[in-house]
Amino acid sequence: MTDGAFRIVTINTGKGDGPYHDRLEVLADALAALSPDVVLAQEVFEAASGAASTARRLAASLGMASAFHAVRRKPRDVDGERLDSWSGLATFSRWPLREVRMRALPDDPADGDRAVLLAAVETPRGLVRTANTHLTHLRARDDLRVLQAREVLADAWWHGDALARVLAGDLNARPGHEVHALLRSGEAGWRALDAYEAAGDPDAAATVRHSSPTGVVEARLDYVYLLGTPGVAPAARVRAARVVLDQPIGGVMPSDHFGVLVDLEWADVSDR
Template identity: 30%
Template sequence: MRLRILTINVQNDQGDPRRLDLLNRELRRIDPDVVALQEVISAGPRQQLDALLAGTALTGTHQAQAMAYTPPFADRYGGSAVASRWPHHVVEVLDLRLAGATDVPWCTLAVSIPLPGEGEVLFIGATASWRLDAEDARERQAVALTDLDARHRRALPTIIAGDFNAAPEAASIRYLTGQQSIGGRSVCYHDAWAVAGSGPGYTWTVDNPNARSVIGQIVGQPAHRRRIDYVFLGSRHAHPSAHCQVQGAALAFDQPGDGIWPSDHYGVVVDVEIGKDA
């Protein structure tokens, strides 16, 4: 079956309040089947997920709905959420506040989604530590993420999507894509953009006015552009009796609407053909 996957960091509720409506309009236009959302506010009356998904065919879960506690800074920077066309159930929430990354309020959500006629797929919405000098933490987070997959893996290839705060040449991404080991461990997932994307696919760039000032504060360099948002797909090594073939990968939320930019990140939308092998 054809499946459309989307990931987007919605930049909590900073900036122009009209961004939320623009994000919702684009979600309805793109019409994805499964979505990973980052920096979604869920605090008191500020319930962004409901507004983001209004009028879509998607059912959503915010990490706050699946956790018994609220990580520090979540009221300001939000948390992770996932949404799907078919009702899903949460199998685990992973708090990745590790040593060197204690200021990360975004937890990882793993949900099982029944795909009609194909069976269940494990979908993981993830975010890694954001600091430029925190690659050691991102490496450990990447290993924890793959351990999470191993605990709940289905026959259909696992889908992992989110904001990884690391470029393709970083150790954490190289580990995920089978290009290097970490601590004697190795795995292999397909980076959908590397398979079917066109161009560099930058998702956090000074070309986006919403990102320019943040990049200035964090990076301090005038021409910073990186691809840090990904869709990863489980390989045949872990799923020998199923397939998940990338049909296309494109940027999303990368243009202004009515003069408003949707977020400080661009999203990634990926079309795949997924199913059990005959």
């Protein structure tokens, strides 16, 4: 937190896919160079043996407190080895993490073990409540993404004291999908503001890009939302937002997703 700003980065770290160990080093260095205050990571690889851990490596590189929730245990191929492992959620913070808890989300037998990791960041100015989640990837299940998001919003944990409330992660939904309408609706007492939409470049919003027989396919799947109470002026404002971690370093991409960086600034008490 410098010059009144609070920097958040969300990134899907891509499990143990591709050149995992090389990717992890690139990701760790690139994230540290962004000087974030909080990082919310999804698809965080953790070998059951402890031989490899994305959460441990990133926490060390960032010099941050961390909370990790392991989900989706199964064997995975990682740099030529078959490893029993998890792909979980991890939250990293420059300050202590309080009131950490996990909440299971509704799922589908074809895509089970979805969750949200809740953690309150104890900043010098007050608590920032963060929800780190990864919604279902099933294309035909917009209804399930809505159910999952509704479950996140319904948690009483949000009602504790907070300077700001942030919901972020890989929502697996392009702009305009039903889950975004729910988040903006004010249901469950919260209305969400898309931080990137508020301050980012609409022509540089894609967070995934891949080649197909018909050309390059881009999509925006990763988001940072600020939750507020309808009719109440927020304590946090979006200063800037941009897509990050979207270029190879030494020929290696940090992940198969790009990150989203958001800088918040705090309103004076007299402005609220």
